[in-house]
Every structure is written in C-alpha cells, then in structure tokens.
Amino acid sequence: MNIRNCKKSNCKSKNNDGNCLIxxxxxxxxxxxxxxxENKYFFLEKYLNASCEARRKFADKDNAVFIxxxxxxxxxxxxxxxxxxDSGGIRALKRDEAxxxxxxxxxxxxxNTEALEKRISxxxxxxIKLGDSNVLINELVEILLRKPYRYHFTYIDPFGPDELKFNTLRELAKLNRMDMLIHFPIGAIKRNLKIWSNKRNTILDDFLGTDAWRNxxxxxxxxxxxxxxIDVFKAQLKSIDYPEEGLKLLASDKDIYAGLPTVPVKNSREVDLYVLILAAKHPLGQRIWNSIIKTTPDGQKNLF
Incomplete structure (x- = not known):
C-alpha cells in the first residue's frame, strides 16, 4: 500500500504535472x-466576495464569465x-453570492482535465479544454466577443513564466469588461534572470511581451x-488599456513592487514566490482590490 509522505525531500511529481504520485x-x-x-486563494476569494454586488447586475442576466x-x-x-x-478554479465555482x-x-x-471533469461533473x-491556453484563448475570445456586454474574470496562476505569454493577456484585453488576477512568478524570474539576460527571444521576453527590460x-x-x-510589466498592462490611475501599494516607493497593487506570496523561508496583481479596467475593480489587500490572511493590517 502506498503511504503518503509529503515532506519536501520526498515530494515527487508525476509526468511533470506537479501532481502527487498518490x-x-x-x-x-x-x-x-x-x-x-492558501494565501493566494485567500485574496482570490476576498476579491470575488467583495466584488459580488458589482458582478450581480451581470450575473442576474446570465452575463458573468469565469476563466x-x-x-x-x-x-x-x-x-x-x-x-x-479546493483549487482556485473550484473556489470560484462555489460562490454563493452572484x-x-x-x-x-x-x-x-x-x-488534470480528466480529474477536473469528474470533480465538477x-x-x-x-x-474544460485540454491544451495550451496561450493558443486556445484566441478561439474563446472570438466567441466571447459576440456578446461584448458581459463581465469576465480570468484567474491566471502559472507554475512559472514559461507557461504564460503576454500575448494571451493582450488577447483577453480585447474584452471590454475583463478583470485579471495574475500570479507574477517573481521567484522563477529571479532564479533565471542571469541566463535570460545574455540571450535573445527568451521565456521572459515572451512573458513580458517585450525585450525592453534587458537594456x-x-x-x-x-x-x-x-x-x-515589475515596471516593465506595468507599462505593458497600460498598453492594453489597464489604467494605472488611483493604484496604491502596500509598500514604499523603494520597494520592488511599488507602482502596482500587489500582494507578495512567500514560502516558509520568507522568499517571494509570486506577486498577485489585479488588472482591472474599471476604477471600481481597482478600489475593491486596494481595499481587500489591506488585511493579510492572518488578520494583520497593512498600512499604505
């Protein structure tokens, strides 16, 4: 009989999919x-809960879409x-309000798709679609554009920058009402930056949608x-109509995350793994996000 042993040194993935062998x-x-x-899921759920009234006017008319x-x-x-x-996608599915x-x-x-199919059957x-979301998103956006009056929320949680291309965000931004909660994989970028700095057409170039960062x-x-x-990424978001106005941060201007409404997600050694970034075209989405990130998962208050 297989016995689960989930200590870090014994935790292995299966077929490189990040899943436990058991x-x-x-x-x-x-x-x-x-x-x-659980920290990133905490802020996902807080935003979905806090934005429920704004979403309700769309949900009541069958016009609210989650991706x-x-x-x-x-x-x-x-x-x-x-x-x-539950994963983030399942938590979104279980919303009671709007x-x-x-x-x-x-x-x-x-x-993964087969397991998810059974869990939400x-x-x-x-x-549920099997394949590269960077490719499949084009077809979905084309379909969603047929009803441009709907509200859309996209949850973007890649393992690393190699899984997401900025062109995917550009495609999603074609939809007028699109909020995106993005997990910016700062930890993986830090580990690989030296390698990417000396090459062209790198994973980071595709992730940021530009090579301007190099110079x-x-x-x-x-x-x-x-x-x-981070500033380059902010500029790229602005280029696809995600405004900067009114954004505040839980950090000073000297912090690497200054200029975006972000939440760092750290591991047990206090090393940054991700930065949660909410990209919203409407000022209300920005105000809601800036409000909920004032409180950490352990109930502590952050100060602007």
Missing part, C-alpha cells in the same frame, strides 16, 4: 503544494499537513532590477 481521497489526481498556496487558464486537477494537498483543499454563469477551464495535462455551465536593467543594483521588471 491520488487524493476521491481517487483522482491531486496537486502537491506548500502551505503558502481559469491553468486549472490543474481541481484539488490540492498541502505537503506536511496532508490536508486537501455566482458566475459560465466557467471555462484550460490545462495542458490530460490527467454536476455543473452544467462549465467547459533597462543594465548597470542597475540588484535591489532595483526587479522593480524595473
């Missing part, structure tokens, strides 16, 4: 994660604790390099 309690694949994953670009199998297990939790009317899930691994208004970081001290990369 199935979940329901017999389906389950993604192995660290305890910090998950990297859906996974729908369940996670927190290593060490051996505790199973629920979405349609759900679109993408994943590159068939084991009783939900009739969902579509901008030349000669900068380390504490300014990643702020500059």
């Amino acid at each position: 199935p979940g309690s329901d017999g389906l694949p389950i993604q192995c994660v660290g305890p910090w994953v 998950d670009l990297f859906a996974g199998p729908g369940k996670c297990i927190i290593r060490n604790e051996k505790r199973e939790i 629920p979405f009317n349609e759900y679109f899930y993408f994943d590159l691994c068939s084991s 009783t939900t009739f208004n969902r579509k 901008l970081i030349k000669g900068l001290p380390n504490n300014q390099i990643f702020k500059t990369i």
Whole structure:
C-alpha cells in the first residue's frame, strides 16, 4: 500500500504535472503544494466576495464569465499537513453570492482535465479544454466577443513564466469588461534572470511581451532590477488599456513592487514566490482590490 509522505525531500511529481504520485481521497489526481498556496486563494476569494454586488447586475442576466487558464486537477494537498483543499478554479465555482454563469477551464495535462471533469461533473455551465491556453484563448475570445456586454474574470496562476505569454493577456484585453488576477512568478524570474539576460527571444521576453527590460536593467543594483521588471510589466498592462490611475501599494516607493497593487506570496523561508496583481479596467475593480489587500490572511493590517 502506498503511504503518503509529503515532506519536501520526498515530494515527487508525476509526468511533470506537479501532481502527487498518490491520488487524493476521491481517487483522482491531486496537486502537491506548500502551505503558502492558501494565501493566494485567500485574496482570490476576498476579491470575488467583495466584488459580488458589482458582478450581480451581470450575473442576474446570465452575463458573468469565469476563466481559469491553468486549472490543474481541481484539488490540492498541502505537503506536511496532508490536508486537501479546493483549487482556485473550484473556489470560484462555489460562490454563493452572484455566482458566475459560465466557467471555462484550460490545462495542458490530460490527467488534470480528466480529474477536473469528474470533480465538477454536476455543473452544467462549465467547459474544460485540454491544451495550451496561450493558443486556445484566441478561439474563446472570438466567441466571447459576440456578446461584448458581459463581465469576465480570468484567474491566471502559472507554475512559472514559461507557461504564460503576454500575448494571451493582450488577447483577453480585447474584452471590454475583463478583470485579471495574475500570479507574477517573481521567484522563477529571479532564479533565471542571469541566463535570460545574455540571450535573445527568451521565456521572459515572451512573458513580458517585450525585450525592453534587458537594456533597462543594465548597470542597475540588484535591489532595483526587479522593480524595473515589475515596471516593465506595468507599462505593458497600460498598453492594453489597464489604467494605472488611483493604484496604491502596500509598500514604499523603494520597494520592488511599488507602482502596482500587489500582494507578495512567500514560502516558509520568507522568499517571494509570486506577486498577485489585479488588472482591472474599471476604477471600481481597482478600489475593491486596494481595499481587500489591506488585511493579510492572518488578520494583520497593512498600512499604505
């Protein structure tokens, strides 16, 4: 009999999909994660809850759409604790207040899409697609543009920058009412920046949608390099009509995250893994996000 041993040194993935070798309690694949994953889900749920009244006028007319670009199998297990939790996409599906009317899930691994299909089989208004979301998104946006009056929310949680291309965000931005919660993989960027700095047409170029960062970081001290990369991403978001006006930050101007309404997600060693960025075209979405990030998952108050 297989015994789950979820210590970091023994945690192995299967077929490079990030899933535990041992199935979940329901017999389906389950993604192995660290305890910090609950921080990002905390802010996802807070935003969906806080924005429910704004979303309701669309949801009441069957016009609210949820998209998950990297859906996974729908369940996670927190290593060490051996505790199973819902993924972000499943949590969005379980909203009681102003629920979405349609759900679109993408994943590159068939084991994930098959597991997700079984876990949400009783939900009739969902579509699950196997394949690269960077490619499949073009067809979906074309379909959604036929009803331009709808509200859309996209959850974007890639393992690393190699999984997401900025052109995908550009495509999503064609939809007038589109909020995007983006997990900016700052940890992976820090680990690989030296390699990418000396090459052309890199993963980071595709992720940011530009190679402008390469010249901008030349000669900068380390504490300014990643702020500059964040600034490049901010400029790219502005170029696809996501305004900067009114945005505040839980950081000073000296912090690398200054200039965007961000929330760092750290591992148990206090190393930044992701930065959560809410991109909203309407000022109300920005105000809601800036309000909810004042409180951390452990109930602490942040100060602007």
